[in-house]
Amino acid sequence: xxxxxxxxxxxxxxxxxxxxxxxxxxxxxxxxxxxxxxxxxxxxxxxxxxxxxxxxxxxxxxxxxxxxxxxxxxxxxxxxxxxxxxxxxxxxxxxxxxxxxxxxxxxxxxxxxxxxxxxxxxxxxxxxxxxxxxxxxxxxxxxxxxxxxxxxxxxxxxxxxxxxxxxxxxxxxxxxxxxxxxxxxxxxxxxxxxxxxxxxxxxxxxxxxxxxxxxxxxxxxxxxxxxxxxxxxxxxxxxxxxxxxxxxxxxxxxxxxxxxxxxxxxxxxxxxxxxxxxxxxxxxxxxxxxxxxxxxxxxxxxxxxxxxxxxxxxxxxxxxxxxxxxx
Ligand SMILES: Nc1nc2c(ncn2[C@@H]2O[C@H](COP(=O)(O)OP(=O)(O)O)[C@@H](O)[C@H]2O)c(=O)[nH]1
Ligand SMILES: [Mg+2]
Numbered sequence: 001x002x003x004x005x006x007x008x009x010x011x012x013x014x015x016x017x018x019x020x021x022x023x024x025x026x027x028x029x030x031x032x033x034x035x036x037x038x039x040x041x042x043x044x045x046x047x048x049x050x051x052x053x054x055x056x057x058x059x060x061x062x063x064x065x066x067x068x069x070x071x072x073x074x075x076x077x078x079x080x081x082x083x084x085x086x087x088x089x090x091x092x093x094x095x096x097x098x099x100x101x102x103x104x105x106x107x108x109x110x111x112x113x114x115x116x117x118x119x120x121x122x123x124x125x126x127x128x129x130x131x132x133x134x135x136x137x138x139x140x141x142x143x144x145x146x147x148x149x150x151x152x153x154x155x156x157x158x159x160x161x162x163x164x165x166x167x168x169x170x171x172x173x174x175x176x177x178x179x180x181x182x183x184x185x186x187x188x189x190x191x192x193x194x195x196x197x198x199x200x201x202x203x204x205x206x207x208x209x210x211x212x213x214x215x216x217x218x219x220x221x222x223x224x225x226x227x228x229x230x231x232x233x234x235x236x237x238x239x240x241x242x243x244x245x246x247x248x249x250x251x252x253x254x255x256x257x258x259x260x261x262x263x264x265x266x267x268x269x270x271x272x273x274x275x276x277x278x279x280x281x282x283x284x285x286x287x288x289x290x291x292x293x294x295x296x297x298x299x300x301x302x303x304x305x306x307x308x309x310x311x312x313x314x315x316x317x318x319x320x321x322x323x324x325x326x327x
Pocket of ligand 1: 060
């Protein structure tokens with residue numbers, strides 16, 4: 001039993017950057033295990049320094065390859081780098097980044113790099129919350145650049161991307177053709193756009209199409225997202241991506257945008273936590289089966305949604321008149 005550290009010891013080691021402790025803390029947080037809240041509280045108090053960088057885009061665009069290159073680039077600048085992969089199709093953890101094993105090996109042996117694949121099970125909002133929490137732990141452990149890889153396809157992935165301070169959308173040359181039809185969300189969240197696989201035909205044309213589409217995007221600030229070309233497999237253009245990220249960080253700091261983004265993020269997290277908690281408490285006080293029978297009545301159209309709500313609230317002892325929709 002003596003080799004199982006107390007949560008306090010675990011926290012202390014995690015904050016020192018001890019890798020074994022760090023991995024264990026992250027697992028506890030991901031599993032919402034006992035001790036997770038204590039770990040998160042301690043980490044939150046010691047964090048806030050890390051620059052969280054989102055790398056998102058369609059599957060196969062080269063995100064993992066680019067992330068690997070970016071990590072090497074940040075290491076060369078002396079930064080501690082963490083990689084959080086939320087992409088279930090190409091987990092980093094197995095070390096099986098196709099065609100790039102040597103380079104990944106280089107990263108894996110580096111004490112200034114920590115790589116973690118997120119478990120993608122669980123609820124929709126849960127993934128974003130867990131990603132943000134894992135980033136908090138890495139932040140507190142001293143990683144100043146945290147690269148978060150997500151597939152930019154679904155709503156939950158876009159939510160994950162929104163846990164970053166700055167986000168690059170990674171596309172390929174052919175993406176330019178469909179850029180008008182592209183999911184609005186993907187075009188909206190990019191602070192940087194990367195046309196990867198620029199060794200293929202049509203990269204310039206693709207970049208032009210993306211630039212044109214961006215001109216139509218409502219300007220939210222004076223930051224004009226750059227559109228960059230890379231060949232991630234060779235590392236071409238990667239230095240400029242890093243420079244632009246750093247530039248964007250400076251921009252966010254200078255214009256108060258960083259505080260605003262972080263405030264929004266924290267507000268969202270607080271709301272998620274509260275909603276989660278209230279929901280659980282509410283379920284706890286509902287008489288058994290009432291949820292199911294009410295739902296059935298609703299499906300059979302014996303109740304309207306508001307009548308169903310009133311029945312649930314009444315059973316839980318909450319005044320139904322307190323809501324906004326009281327008639
Ligand atoms: N030709 C070319 N292939 C690339 C480039 N970047 C990545 N790839 C390849 O594209 C495939 C998908 O890369 P990966 O990084 O796993 O993409 P992800 O799904 O977006 O993470 C792999 O076979 C990479 O070697 C590039 O710049 N040019
Ligand atoms: Mg990937």
